[in-house]
Amino acid sequence: MTDAARVTPGLDLPATRPTVAAATLVQLPRMRPDRLRALADRWPDPVTALRAVCRGQAAAALVHAAGPRSDAGRRRLAAEWAAAADPDATARALARRSTRVLLEGRPGYPIKDPLPDRPPYLLSEGDGLEALQRPRVAVVGTRAATPHGLADARRLGEALAEAGATVVSGLAIGIDAAAHEGALAAGGLVVGVVATGPDVVYPRRHVRLFDQVRSSGLLLSEAGFGTPPEPFRFPIRNRIIAALADVVVVVEAKVTGGTRSTAGHALDYGRDIWAQPGSVRNPAAEGCNRLVAEGALPLLDHAELIESLDLTPRGRRDPARPPVPAGAPRAVLAACGGEATTTDQLVSRTGLSPTEVATAAAILQKGGHLIRSRGTWWPT
Amino acid sequence: MLASVPSATLLGIDGQLVEVEVHISNGLPSYTVVGLPDASVRESRERVRAALISSEIEFPKRRITVNLAPAGVRKSGAGLELAVAAGLMIVGGDLPSGCLDGVGLIGELGLDGTVRRVPGVLALVDTLARAGVGTVVVPAGNAHEAALVDGVEVRPTRSLGELRCCLKGEMPWPPPPDPPPGRPDPGGADAMGDLSDVRGLAVARTALAAAAAGGHHLLLAGPPGVGKTMLAQRLPSIMEPLGRAEALEVTRVHSATGQVHDGRLIERPPFRAPHHTASPPALVGGGSGRPHPGEVTLAHRGVLFLDELGEFPPRALDALRQPLEERVVRISRVPTSLELPADFLLVACTNPCPCGRGAPSCTCTDAQQDRYRRRLSAPLLDRFDLRVSVSAPGPDDGPGEASAAVASRVSAAIARQEARLADWPWRRNAHVPAGALERLVPLGPDSDAAWRDAIRLNGLSGRGAARIRRVARTLADLADRTDVDPPTVMLAASLREDVP
Numbered sequence: 012m013t014d015a016a017r018v019t020p021g022l023d024l025p026a027t028r029p030t031v032a033a034a035t036l037v038q039l040p041r042m043r044p045d046r047l048r049a050l051a052d053r054w055p056d057p058v059t060a061l062r063a064v065c066r067g068q069a070a071a072a073l074v075h076a077a078g079p080r081s082d083a084g085r086r087r088l089a090a091e092w093a094a095a096a097d098p099d100a101t102a103r104a105l106a107r108r109s110t111r112v113l114l115e116g117r118p119g120y121p122i123k124d125p126l127p128d129r130p131p132y133l134l135s136e137g138d139g140l141e142a143l144q145r146p147r148v149a150v151v152g153t154r155a156a157t158p159h160g161l162a163d164a165r166r167l168g169e170a171l172a173e174a175g176a177t178v179v180s181g182l183a184i185g186i187d188a189a190a191h192e193g194a195l196a197a198g199g200l201v202v203g204v205v206a207t208g209p210d211v212v213y214p215r216r217h218v219r220l221f222d223q224v225r226s227s228g229l230l231l232s233e234a235g236f237g238t239p240p241e242p243f244r245f246p247i248r249n250r251i252i253a254a255l256a257d258v259v260v261v262v263e264a265k266v267t268g269g270t271r272s273t274a275g276h277a278l279d280y281g282r283d284i285w286a287q288p289g290s291v292r293n294p295a296a297e298g299c300n301r302l303v304a305e306g307a308l309p310l311l312d313h314a315e316l317i318e319s320l321d322l323t324p325r326g327r328r329d330p331a332r333p334p335v336p337a338g339a340p341r342a343v344l345a346a347c348g349g350e351a352t353t354t355d356q357l358v359s360r361t362g363l364s365p366t367e368v369a370t371a372a373a374i375l376q377k378g379g380h381l382i383r384s385r386g387t388w389w390p391t
Numbered sequence: 392m393l394a395s396v397p398s399a400t401l402l403g404i405d406g407q408l409v410e411v412e413v414h415i416s417n418g419l420p421s422y423t424v425v426g427l428p429d430a431s432v433r434e435s436r437e438r439v440r441a442a443l444i445s446s447e448i449e450f451p452k453r454r455i456t457v458n459l460a461p462a463g464v465r466k467s468g469a470g471l472e473l474a475v476a477a478g479l480m481i482v483g484g485d486l487p488s489g490c491l492d493g494v495g496l497i498g499e500l501g502l503d504g505t506v507r508r509v510p511g512v513l514a515l516v517d518t519l520a521r522a523g524v525g526t527v528v529v530p531a532g533n534a535h536e537a538a539l540v541d542g543v544e545v546r547p548t549r550s551l552g553e554l555r556c557c558l559k560g561e562m563p564w565p566p567p568p569d570p571p572p573g574r575p576d577p578g579g580a581d582a583m584g585d586l587s588d589v590r591g592l593a594v595a596r597t598a599l600a601a602a603a604a605g606g607h608h609l610l611l612a613g614p615p616g617v618g619k620t621m622l623a624q625r626l627p628s629i630m631e632p633l634g635r636a637e638a639l640e641v642t643r644v645h646s647a648t649g650q651v652h653d654g655r656l657i658e659r660p661p662f663r664a665p666h667h668t669a670s671p672p673a674l675v676g677g678g679s680g681r682p683h684p685g686e687v688t689l690a691h692r693g694v695l696f697l698d699e700l701g702e703f704p705p706r707a708l709d710a711l712r713q714p715l716e717e718r719v720v721r722i723s724r725v726p727t728s729l730e731l732p733a734d735f736l737l738v739a740c741t742n743p744c745p746c747g748r749g750a751p752s753c754t755c756t757d758a759q760q761d762r763y764r765r766r767l768s769a770p771l772l773d774r775f776d777l778r779v780s781v782s783a784p785g786p787d788d789g790p791g792e793a794s795a796a797v798a799s800r801v802s803a804a805i806a807r808q809e810a811r812l813a814d815w816p817w818r819r820n821a822h823v824p825a826g827a828l829e830r831l832v833p834l835g836p837d838s839d840a841a842w843r844d845a846i847r848l849n850g851l852s853g854r855g856a857a858r859i860r861r862v863a864r865t866l867a868d869l870a871d872r873t874d875v876d877p878p879t880v881m882l883a884a885s886l887r888e889d890v891p
Contacts, residue, residue, distance in 0.1 A: 154757040184757050265754075294754050354885050358593040359785035365597045369885035370878040373841070376848050383849060386612060386743060386780030386890035 027098050030112035033057035033132035035101040036064065038235035039092045044130060044247050047233070049076030051131030057114065067093040104236055110209060111135045113231075119143075121231075122254045126280060129254055130233040134209045139228035142177045142200035146320045149179040149256035151249075151273050152186025152263045157295050157351070158384040160186055160263035162391070163287060165193035167262065170313040172199020173325040177228070179204065179256050181248065182221065183269075184214055186262045191220060201228035202255065206248035208238035231255075246272040253277040257320065260310060261286040264298030274302055283319070285310040290350065333378045339363055339371040344380055344390065351387040392416075394481035394488065397495040397524050398474035399515040400466045403722075403729040404647040404684055406511070406518030410460040411471060413478030418454035426459030429467040438469070438500045439476050446504035446551040451483040464727075470509040473498030473528065476551055477558075490558045494546075495519035498530045504551040508532035510649035513642055516540045528554065534567035535654030536646060539639065583628040583662075587793040589618050591784025596622070597866075598777045598886050600797050603630045604804035605865030606819030608715070608737040608774055610700070612890035613781030614747045619740040622781075623696050626738060628794035629801050630660045630694075637692050640732065644691055648684055661693030663735075667702035671710040675720050675733075682722045682729050687714045690735035700739040701766045701891070708771050711737070715774050718822075741767070743780065743891050764891060776821055776858045778888045804868035820865045825857040832864040834875055841877035845884035859883040 027035075036042070036050060036057060053072035054060035063069060070082075070089040079085050105112065113120045113133040121143045122129045148171050150164060168178050168190040178194040180187040182203040194201045203224045205213070209232040212218045224230055233251065234244065249269055253259055253276035261284065264270035277284050284307040289296020303309045310316060314324040335341050339361075346352065346360040357368045372388055375381040382389040394413045399406040422436055443450045457475055459466050474496040480486045497515050499507040509515075512533040519527050520543040527545055529537045534547035546564045548554045556562045586596065595611055602609040603626060611619040633641060635656075642657045665674060665686045672678050676685030686695060697703060714720040714733040722729045743749030744760050755763075772778070808820055811831065817823050823831050834842055842863075846856045863883035867875045 155753075155755065155760070292752060294752060353594075353780050353782040355592060355594045355780070355782045356785065359591055359788050365594045365885075366878050366882045368594075369882040372885060373845065373848075373881040377844055384889065386749070386778075386888040 027058055027061065029057045029114060029117075031098050031102045031105065032061040033114055034105055034110075034112045034134065034235075035061055035096055035098045037132055037134065037233070038097075038101050038104075039064070040095050041088060041091070042235060043077070044128075044233055044244075045077045046073060047131055048128060049073055049078070051115065055116070057132065061096060061098065064089070064092050065096050069093070108136065108210060108236075122251075124254070124280065126254055128250060130251060132233070133251075134232045134235075135229050136209045137225040137227075137229040139200045139226075142202050142228045145175060145177045145200065146322060147177045147179050147202065147256050148316075148320070149252045149259040149273070149277075150186065150190035150262060151180055151252065151259065151270050152190075152261055153265050153268060153270060153295050153298070154183055154185035154187075155265070155295060156185040156189070156263050157293065158382050158389045159289075160295055161189045162382070164189035164262045165196075167260065167313055168193025168195075168199070169197040170317065170324065172197035172201075174317045174320075174322040175199075176317070176320060176322060177202055179252055181205070181245075181252055181269075182217060182224065182230075184217075186270075188217060188220060190262070191224060195223050195227055199227075202231060203228065204231045204248055204251045204255065206232075206234070206244040207240050208232060208234050208236045210236050211238065211240070213240040245269055249273040250276040253280055253282060256282060258283040258285060258316070260284075260316065261299050261302060261307070262310075263287070263289065263293075263295040264302070265294060266298050266301060268298065270298060274307070283308060285316055292350070332380065335378070335380060336374060339367050340374050340380075343368055343371040344375055347381070347388060347390045349390055351384075351389050353387050357388070392482045394478040394491070396474040396478045396481075396491055397519060397522065398471050398497055399495070399518045400464075400468060400471060401511040401514065401647055402464070402727070403682055403731055404511070404514060404644050404688065406514040406516075407464055408518055408522045409464075409466060409471060409474075411474040411478055412458040412460060413475065413482050414456045414458070415451055415482040416454045416456075420452045420454065422455045422457075424457045424459070426457075426462040427465045428459060429465055431469055432459070432466050432471060435469055435472045435475065435500075438502060439472055439479065441502040442472075442500040442504045442551050443476060443479065445502060446555070448480060448485050448551070448555065449483060451479065455479070455482075468509065469499035469507075470497050470511075470515065472500045473506060473530075473548075473551075473554075476500060477554070480555060485555060486558055493523075493525045494558075495522075495524040495527045497527065497533075498548070500551065506530045506548050506550055506554070511643075511647035512536045513539060513639070513646045516543060516545070517643070519543065531565065531568050533654065536642070537654075538567065539642065539654075539656055583794075584621070584625050585628060585794045586622075586625050586797060587790045589621050589625065590790055591788030592618055592622055592781055592791070593788075594886070595619070595779050595781045596791055596797075597882070598779045599623075599626055600629060600801055600869055601862055601865045601886070602626065602736060602738065602777055603797075604801045604820075604869055605776075605808070605861065606736060606821035607776035607862055607865060608821070609739070609777040609779070610772070610775040610890070611738075611740045611779055611781050612743050612749075612888070613740075614749055614783065615742060617781050617783045619781050620698055623698075623738045623740060624662070624664075625794065626694050626696075626736075627660055627662045629798040631798075631802055631805055632658050633660060633692055641692050644684060644688055644732065648689065650689075659693075661690055662696060663690040663693065664696040664698065667697070667699050669703065669707060671704070671707045674707050675710045675714060675722075676729075676731055677722050677724075682724055684731050685720070687711065687720055687733040687735055688731040691732045692734060693736070695735045695737050697737070697739040700741040701763060705766055705768065709768060712770055712774065737775070739775070741891050749780070749782075767891065773852075773854060776862050777886050778890055779886055780888050780890050800869050800871075803871060804865065807868045807871075808865075820861045820868070823861060823864075825854070828857055828860050832860050832875065834860070834880070837877045838863075838875050838880050841880040842884075845880060849884060849887070849889075851887075855887065859887055862886060 070085040172194040259277040286299040286302040287310040531547040718734040
């Protein structure tokens, strides 16, 4: 087979739809967000871009992008792309998974601002198409969240869903998942932006959550099918979360970590950032407190956030909790001092016997005043 | 000419009767040992020859065959040498042929004819006694240990020459040597320390008493330096001393591994603390050749303490699951399979997470915590009835209750259990199977409600629910209560934390 014969499919590309062409580009080997951006900047029409790639002309677009440094490297990559581009296979994959392709500048593309590094094409899976029509709030935070943080993220997800906002997050462990779960539990719509291919479930333990997101919202990805979790993709993915959102809320974050990158992108894009302050003794709150110090809006009340989106908070109150019984339970709750506390510490602080403390804590747990997690009691 | 002398060899921790047959016939001088001897037994040839010559006994220059019966059992160790030497003396005419009737011999020989002590004498003498041997000759160094066996006359001997004179009646048997004076019992109260040395940790103390009383396995999780290890090491100080039958069992085990102690009966529960580099065979027993008892067997009727549980190789920890469940360990080797006792109390310490700080100031990533927890398999963690998180003592926490006071409560609780379980095959609350709990640990309506609340609020499995019920019974025994009241159930539930 000659080279001419191999590129023939690309030469009668007028038959190829732009969405399929875009997905074919996304699917190319060693494709990265910056390279895709470079192709789209050079050839705004995906069909034109694909035709150029099939002719082996992609090297010209890669000169200014983070492509291979040497000419030879760029030419090798261009040749590899020309050989690998397979619009028919991509079209079949799109049809099989009912994946839609959202194209920059066309109706349905969710990022309105002409941000210089926004993804030119997004793969979208799921049934909740109207998720993108509503006000969008990104809820993000650390993977190593405390039980408090998880409960807060969940409640925030619920409140936003009830007020009619879409919760955008990254489907990671911790705060991300809790926010998604809260919104889904309240019957809301969610958008999950993943750093892998849209058909890859990462982390594995979220396989059910992924299914729920597909049925009550959208799963977005800028990577091709089968793209594995590669560390470099996660901070880059965060820019999409920031770009999609009208506001970004950080529930719990460490000083370093992915959440800081989301907040950084949100700042670049001019999005409002809300951060929930926490105890200075909680490492999982340090990032939030730092953000507040740097000018983020302190999230003290969910209603305040919802009103800032011109939505009406639904007055759903927490189920009434029984009052704290006087005596040992009250002393035990006071001894917690709002922080995670072990039974040992409670015995030491109250001077009660282990039996008395255990009994009081069990009563408080039943009344919803304390949560028990990993060997510690957490006041709610 | 043929002589036959009873002796015994070790198989695991039990003795195996060996009939040492010595045959001498005309022919080229030779010396052959048959009957599955291992290397150490085959080497004994040279020791026996040298010892006889050094003791000025003639080594017969004829064709000698030594057979160790039963031939199908592999013999190991040097303990058969004394019997071989005695057989040679009979066939060589140095001893009258009737003088060894009903006499068993155990001992290793030195080249100068001295008789050296051997491991496992308690088990070996016991085996000979059961086989109907009335008198056993043992090395003088083992005489005290051998005397622990009832129904057999123990004759100590120091050298082959002395043995010959004594057997011929030319001199009286020497008295047993005095036990070496004054060395404190390694399990004694002084070496153990006292619970009053530890500050704070009220909850962990409660759990420790419950572990000692009810036989519940205990996991302590907490940041480094708060006193987890100190507390665990003081567990023997509150445990009941062993009864005579138990003490004999334990002494037998320790004697068989050669870890003998002056021939004294081990009366304190053993406390074994293997390092976390221990291999699976070191923990549960095994090894090549003659299978050796592992730490679980050495901890029989005592405590197996695993510090830094998460650092042990996962394979070694998973090997513990079967002995934990069945309280014996089965070692299969071609051609034999051994069953060793392993009824121990497992006490382990671990940090809550890799950084050691635990909530709320932990700085570990989710993945780090995950990996750390995965090292401890859920089935293993599930076997700890008591899982307690320990935190640093507060500024006002004084020294806790002394061991003696706790020990007396533990003894009383054990007496209550034994009275309750007298007609049942279980010794401790922890051993009561789930099916018998309804009958042996009945709960009143209030306690039952508290138990069901605890199951619901803590998301306990059926097995977890049974475990807190057993612990509640032990706590009630410790508090000298007949019934299990709701606060006791809640305390039991609080002693089963979701750690590490």
